Amino acid sequence: MPLSEPQKIVDKSEARFKVLCAGRRFGKTWLVRRTLAKHARIPNSLVWAVYPSYRQGKQVLWQSLKRKMIDLNWAKKINETDLSIVLVNGSTIAIRGAEAFSKLRGVRLNACVFDEMANIPPESWFEVCRPALSDSKGSA
Numbered sequence: 001m002p003l004s005e006p007q008k009i010v011d012k013s014e015a016r017f018k019v020l021c022a023g024r025r026f027g028k029t030w031l032v033r034r035t036l037a038k039h040a041r042i043p044n045s046l047v048w049a050v051y052p053s054y055r056q057g058k059q060v061l062w063q064s065l066k067r068k069m070i071d072l073n074w075a076k077k078i079n080e081t082d083l084s085i086v087l088v089n090g091s092t093i094a095i096r097g098a099e100a101f102s103k104l105r106g107v108r109l110n111a112c113v114f115d116e117m118a119n120i121p122p123e124s125w126f127e128v129c130r131p132a133l134s135d136s137k138g139s140a
Contacts (some may be wrong), residue, residue, distance in 0.1 A: 007031055011038075016139045032113050033065050037074075039111035039139070040091040047093050048112040050104075050129065052119035054097030058083055060115065061095055069093070098124040110138045 003011055007027055010020055011034065022028055032049055039047045049065075051057035062083055069075040069085050077086040084094035096104055101124035109132040114120060125140075133140060 003027075003031075003034075011035070016137075018140070028115065029060055029064070032061065032115050033068060035111070035113050036065065036093050037068065037072075040074075040087055040093050041089070042110065043089040043091060045091040045110035046107060047091065047110055048129070049093070049095045050098055050112055050114045050120065050124065051095065052097070052116050053099045054083070054095070056116070057095035057097055065093065065095070101128050104128045105132075107132050108135050109133050110136045112138070112140050114140065 004027060006022075007030070010018060010031060020028065020031075036047050036049055039045055049057060049061055051060065066075070066078060066085065069078075069087065074087045074089075075085050076088045079085070082094065083096075084092055086092050098104075098120040101121060104124070105128055109129065112129050112133065114125070114129075117125075129140065132138075
């Protein structure tokens with residue numbers, strides 16, 4: 001499925017931090033999956049998709065993300081419990097929930113994508129994910 005013109009604008013932006021406010025049927029989840037893959041193609045990267053809850057991330061993204069990584073022959077190891085995929089290039093894509101965001105501390109992220117940010121505590125960005133992107137100069 002090719003990107004729409006508005007999606008292309010977001011995808012091609014060179015901004016380190018992007019914010020998108022869009023309604024239903026824009027293709028946000030499609031764009032999330034594409035963005036995760038784009039950053040994970042760099043070897044040994046850690047890339048997260050952060051949702052308001054772990055369960056929501058699993059419900060919204062997990063099956064399509066897993067299927068895409070398998071179809072591309074990028075998946076080396078799939079962890080159904082942790083909702084993470086280790087890729088053949090050593091990168092890891094993981095889905096995380098912000099309901100207990102303090103448990104997400106202590107990692108070095110290369111990129112993260114928030115979905116449904118209006119329902120995520122701002123502290124998960126300011127106190128956890130933003131600092132985790134500092135060393136790698138990662139994007140979100």
